[in-house]
Amino acid sequence: MPSNGGPVRVAGPERPGARLTREAALLAVERPRLVGAARWVWARPWTVLPLSFVAFGVLGASNPDSDAVMFLAAGRRLLGPQGLDVFADPELQLGPLALLLAGVVAAIADVLGVSALFLLGAVQAVLVLVLAQAVAGRAATRGGTSPDVARWVLTAVLLLSGSLAEATMMGHAEEIGLGLALAWAALSCMDGRRWSVGLVLGLAVGVKLWAILGLPLALVDRRPRAAAARVAVALALALALYGPFLVWGDVRTFEFVWAVSGPSTVGLALGTAAPAGWGLRIAQGVAVLVVGAGLAWRRAEPLAVVAAVLAVRLLLDPIRFPYYSGPLLAVLVLWAWTSSAGVVRRLRVPVLVAAPVVTLAPYLLPHGLQAVVGTAVLVGVVVLATRSALGRTRATVIHRPHLPEAAGTTT
Helix, strand or coil, rough: CCCCCCCCHHHHHHCCCHHHHHHHHHHHHHCHHHHHHHHHHHHHHHHHHHHHHHHHHHHHHEEEEEEEEHHCCCHHHHHCCHHHHHCCCCCCCCCCCHHHHHHHHHHHHHHCCHHHHHHHHHHHHHHHHHHHHHHHHHHHHEEEEEEHHHHHHHHHHHHCCCHHHHHHHHCHHHHHHHHHHHHHHHHHHCCCCCCCHHHHHHHHHHCHHHHHEEEEEEHCCCHHHHHHHHHHHHHHHHHHHHHHHHHHHCCHHHHHCECCCCCCHHHHCCCCCCEHHHHHHHHHHHHHHHHHHHHHHHCCCHHHHHHHHHHHHHEEEEEEEEHHHHHHHHHHHHHHHHHHHHHHCCHHHHHHHHHHHHHHHHCCHHHHHHHHHHHHHHHHHHHHHHHHHHHHHHHHHHHHHHCHHHHHHCC
């Protein structure tokens, strides 16, 4: 007991954060070079790219039955004398920009005498990681969080969860790239950009047709005239990319009919007996347009709109291959780690824990259970995006009386 007779204060257990800070300070004193090197790498997430180039190249070459084989052959054909007839195969559902990349990579691989599958997997993975780090830095800056943390978290999820590995082995790394491109377009729109948003959306459509579902993102800043200009630019660019094939080539892309897969929501609701054509794709587009535009107009965060667009797309897609979850997973991680909404920030750790589970689930669960769980998760994403949008709308209404009357409409 102290001499003044007061109570004795007993120190409680040290908090993990305080202990980590203390241990880091001691390590900096004892191993300054090691800590300096770690800090140097931490500030430069691109240092993972060389190793990723090799690792994902090996993964890409490890599956000779992947769709990348078809894409490389189509890319070579695109650069040949009959290039405008490359879409005569209805099964080829890839855009001219992706095929151009595959053709150039195939030509370089032939010159170097290396595996074209290796080089395509390596190049696509590096491009996805570069885009991921760029989008993460931009989203973190907007959200007031650490860009380095956001870059490393998203990079770690792509590298360690298996999502990028799965997409690479199937020959579809472009799927994750498209999800990130839509995120970039939404963030650019919120920054007030006009032409660059349309440019990104148009290029995304040039990579794969389903990216046209991202057009509602042009309305994220709630400026209808600017949104119309963005959509016009995107559609004009897409028409310029596909136009030569439509006018002078043999295009049978729209003759393709999908077999409904068991793990899909469509299969759960309607069964897998009947095939799905482009009528379902039109319904899918209308639903995405309504949900995306509605959330954008309700002042949802840009990444919330992207997540909802991707979730509705998957809900109404007739097939659901394992790599289909990659774009949504990347956007959800990005949203959780850069959002200012408390309800979203609380999902940071759960999203990280769920990331590898999402990749492994298709190999562990029967089709029926996959469809039920997947549908519940996708509906949950739409509900979360809607809830965050309503919260932001209420906050805006509450604070509106404090704004000057001459301020005009909030954009």
